[in-house]
Amino acid sequence: MTDGASEHPSPHNPAIDPDSHATTSGMTGHGFYDANSTTQWNAIEAVLPTLDLAAKTVPLENAQVITLADYGCSEGRNSVAVTERALTTLLPRTSLPIQTVHSDLPTNDFSTLFLNLRPHGQSVFGNERVFSSAVGGSMYDQLRPDRSVHLAMTFNAIGFLSTRPVESLPGYIQPNGPSKIRNNGYVSGESGHAFALQAKQDVEAFLKVRAKELVPGGKLLVLVFGATEDVCTSDGIYDVLNDAVLSFVETGEFPKEAYDHYYQPVYMRRLSELTEPVVAPQFETAGLFDIEDTNEYEVAVPFVEQFKKDGNLSAYASAYTDFFRAFTETVLANALPAIPDKDKLLDRIYARAEELLRANPDLYPFRYAAIEMLLTRKD
Numbered sequence: 001m002t003d004g005a006s007e008h009p010s011p012h013n014p015a016i017d018p019d020s021h022a023t024t025s026g027m028t029g030h031g032f033y034d035a036n037s038t039t040q041w042n043a044i045e046a047v048l049p050t051l052d053l054a055a056k057t058v059p060l061e062n063a064q065v066i067t068l069a070d071y072g073c074s075e076g077r078n079s080v081a082v083t084e085r086a087l088t089t090l091l092p093r094t095s096l097p098i099q100t101v102h103s104d105l106p107t108n109d110f111s112t113l114f115l116n117l118r119p120h121g122q123s124v125f126g127n128e129r130v131f132s133s134a135v136g137g138s139m140y141d142q143l144r145p146d147r148s149v150h151l152a153m154t155f156n157a158i159g160f161l162s163t164r165p166v167e168s169l170p171g172y173i174q175p176n177g178p179s180k181i182r183n184n185g186y187v188s189g190e191s192g193h194a195f196a197l198q199a200k201q202d203v204e205a206f207l208k209v210r211a212k213e214l215v216p217g218g219k220l221l222v223l224v225f226g227a228t229e230d231v232c233t234s235d236g237i238y239d240v241l242n243d244a245v246l247s248f249v250e251t252g253e254f255p256k257e258a259y260d261h262y263y264q265p266v267y268m269r270r271l272s273e274l275t276e277p278v279v280a281p282q283f284e285t286a287g288l289f290d291i292e293d294t295n296e297y298e299v300a301v302p303f304v305e306q307f308k309k310d311g312n313l314s315a316y317a318s319a320y321t322d323f324f325r326a327f328t329e330t331v332l333a334n335a336l337p338a339i340p341d342k343d344k345l346l347d348r349i350y351a352r353a354e355e356l357l358r359a360n361p362d363l364y365p366f367r368y369a370a371i372e373m374l375l376t377r378k379d
């Protein structure tokens with residue numbers, strides 16, 4: 001199931017170059033992410049009215065081409081759908097050509113993305129004024145020329161950290177720590193603080209480069225999984241993955257040293273942690289943008305809703321596992337040393353997770369919280 005990205009030796013994260021401003025090589029490819037990302041689409045669907053507002057109010061004067069860009073587009077199913085929506089407002093507002101830019105890490109499955117952009121060899125957007133392109137690069141770097149982007153968007157992506165702020169996380173596999181229900185590990189206060197700081201610095205780095213790329217008055221819509229007062233999106237998924245991995249640490253098949261250094265480099269932010277770099281004076285990005293809208297909300301999770309309706313535990317465990325496999329597998333694969341039958345071990349880890357979910361679903365409840373902000377680039 002791994003995406004086949006090449007591996008460069010480095011002690012604890014073989015495929016990731018420290019200069020890449022990335023901590024993953026992407027989602028599981030070959031259509032697997034697309035097939036298992038309806039929950040992420042539900043999060044996007046909730047902000048479509050906000051996207052409409054951005055597309056309606058972004059200034060389109062003094063341009064030769066209107067550009068909209070999506071950062072962290074993955075294989076593109078959700079990226080295409082959300083771009084289609086923005087085009088319904090933008091196209092009637094201008095007679096200029098519109099360029100859509102779909103960007104992700106160089107190791108992303110761009111072949112699937114291109115097929116999504118040009119199914120049957122023609123543009124999926126079906127309009128002769130729309131031209132699409134893909135850009136490989138970290139969203140924490142500048143990827144487009146100065147003042148060239150009108151509408152920038154990112155969905156379910158900025159939670160992936162640009163760098164690993166701590167070398168090892170021996171007590172758990174994700175920075176926010178275990179859920180209260182499962183409580184199967186720990187993250188020290190010092191580590192927790194390092195992740196929270198990194199997450200803010202990542203927003204600062206992202207805003208800094210988008211501020212360069214955007215035209216004055218340009219819009220930036222940021223949506224990401226996170227945490228609210230009572231929901232933390234990491235609960236459940238990382239508890240069951242942690243339990244599954246630990247069962248292979250016990251047998252010695254997953255080396256203990258690799259476990260100590262392995263963690264999924266994603267951080268669940270509160271809304272205030274997302275907006276702080278926009279306003280707080282200690283950040284270089286303070287004052288570059290006006291905040292037009294913010295929101296935090298819970299997203300309906302299709303496999304949870306289905307399970308409530310039909311009680312089909314096997315289907316629930318399978319869909320739940322595929323959901324988190326799609327965004328955790330490459331990091332887990334990169335955390336393992338080059339051992340024989342690594343792919344088989346990965347399969348067995350996810351099969352074990354599915355088994356644990358089937359055996360004890362109440363230990364791993366999953367809820368998805370999303371946080372969002374719409375910004376305008378100041379003159």
Ligand SMILES: C[S@@+](CC[C@H](N)C(=O)[O-])C[C@H]1O[C@@H](n2cnc3c(N)ncnc32)[C@H](O)[C@@H]1O
Nearest residue numbers: 022026040072074078105138139155156157160
């Ligand atoms: C969960 S997927 C979201 C995909 C899509 N936007 C959606 O909402 O369905 C997160 C995406 O962010 C990308 N990503 C992670 N770190 C990144 C970085 N530093 N720069 C660009 N993309 C990154 C991953 O490769 C992945 O495709």
